[in-house]
Amino acid sequence: IDTTFRSAGSYRAPYLLENSDAAILRFPFPFPEDTYMYSMNIEPHVKAGEVDSLRRTFDVDEHYVVECQEKARILSEDPKRCIVLPHMQKAEWDFIELAMNSLSEDYPDLFHLSRDGMRWHWINRPLNIDQHFVFGDAGTLPYAPFEFMARQMQGDFTLQDQRDNDLWMDGGMVTSQADWSLKFDLGMSFKQWHAPVPKAGEMGIFDRGLRFLLMLQHGMPVRRLNWTMTINPRLDTSPENFTIWGRDRTVVTDDNAKDLVHLRVELQTLFRLPRSNAILFAVRCYLLPLRDIALVHKWRIRLHRVLRDLDPALSAYKGLDLYRAHAVHYLSQFDNNELTSKGI
Numbered sequence: 172i173d174t175t176f177r178s179a180g181s182y183r184a185p186y187l188l189e190n191s192d193a194a195i196l197r198f199p200f201p202f203p204e205d206t207y208m209y210s211m212n213i214e215p216h217v218k219a220g221e222v223d224s225l226r227r228t229f230d231v232d233e234h235y236v237v238e239c240q241e242k243a244r245i246l247s248e249d250p251k252r253c254i255v256l257p258h259m260q261k262a263e264w265d266f267i268e269l270a271m272n273s274l275s276e277d278y279p280d281l282f283h284l285s286r287d288g289m290r291w292h293w294i295n296r297p298l299n300i301d302q303h304f305v306f307g308d309a310g311t312l313p314y315a316p317f318e319f320m321a322r323q324m325q326g327d328f329t330l331q332d333q334r335d336n337d338l339w340m341d342g343g344m345v346t347s348q349a350d351w352s353l354k355f356d357l358g359m360s361f362k363q364w365h366a367p368v369p370k371a372g373e374m375g376i377f378d379r380g381l382r383f384l385l386m387l388q389h390g391m392p393v394r395r396l397n398w399t400m401t402i403n404p405r406l407d408t409s410p411e412n413f414t415i416w417g418r419d420r421t422v423v424t425d426d427n428a429k430d431l432v433h434l435r436v437e438l439q440t441l442f443r444l445p446r447s448n449a450i451l452f453a454v455r456c457y458l459l460p461l462r463d464i465a466l467v468h469k470w471r472i473r474l475h476r477v478l479r480d481l482d483p484a485l486s487a488y489k490g491l492d493l494y495r496a497h498a499v500h501y502l503s504q505f506d507n508n509e510l511t512s513k514g515i
């Protein structure tokens with residue numbers, strides 16, 4: 172893969188996020204049909220898929236360095252974005268092992284891991300990290316193990332303990348979320364943290380999703396795509412900072428929608444961790460403005476129809492009500508009602 176990283180970019184005002192043509196073409200466009208409703212859209216997370224972003228265990232793209240810098244800044248402003256409960260220590264080391272093995276295997280030019288028994292040596296070239304440590308001995312790392320590694324990866328991560336036939340969100344680092352909070356959800360069960368979501372509970376999706384995850388096997392990760400929309404290329408749309416980004420939703424017009432409104436896609440991957448039996452939930456966020464979506468014929472037509480016909484309960488939950496009509500207005504110019512086929 173092309174491993175050139177952008178040196179400039181800003182995920183807060185003044186915003187600056189540019190996507191190369193290659194980055195646009197690897198965007199995981201989430202709609203297989205012209206309409207959208209929640210579903211059990213879980214598939215094996217194998218190193219294959221329609222776009223390149225799906226083909227590695229953890230996707231690293233041109234925004235890697237700037238995104239890790241933004242994460243570090245959020246953590247310095249609000250250290251409680253990373254919390255791991257004490258009984259999750261084994262899961263922290265499981266995470267280190269999974270992340271270091273996968274990154275060094277998938278990107279040998281960027282990351283290198285050598286292991287001599289418990290003595291490990293980790294090199295992260297893009298972030299200039301060269302760390303010797305003893306696996307299992309937290310005192311040999313500059314941060315707690317989970318935090319050390321999650322700081323070096325794009326996206327959010329939560330650790331779920333499995334007890335009493337349920338999953339409990341007992342740790343995580345969450346800095347690029349779509350309006351939910353780790354502090355608030357910490358210690359909750361699968362159905363408790365999903366309580367704000369409309370419709371999906373009644374449709375049986377959370378019953379089936381939980382049953383499926385309780386049986387997830389080590390070495391057989393799964394993935395699903397989720398989506399929402401965000402004004403400006405802002406990663407940190409957290410409830411904690413709602414006063415900063417919430418009002419941006421009121422300034423969208425028919426004219427500026429193409430630049431301000433971004434389709435926000437989450438590539439969610441789920442892994443059983445071997446020692447702790449915990450589940451790692453990873454959320455990789457991709458942001459693309461409507462003007463870039465409009466470069467791809469099928470995407471601009473499909474997004475127009477999805478947004479135009481979106482269930483009002485989903486529109487309200489995703490926070491789109493203040494500007495959805497402007498996005499639909501912009502995209503409508505591309506749609507002359509031609510028939511499209513399923514799949515992308």
Ligand code: HEM
Nearest residue numbers: 209211212329331351364365367368371380397398399452
């Ligand atoms: C939303 C976490 C697995 C379906 C959410 C939210 C969180 C979350 C924090 C936001 C809730 C809010 O508004 O406060 C997780 C974690 C999972 C997991 C940690 C695994 C351990 C799943 C699975 C499914 C699912 C397996 C479906 C099969 C959904 C749906 C939404 C949602 C449909 C609403 C998303 C939207 O409309 O933007 N999840 N989830 N989740 N989750 Fe999950």
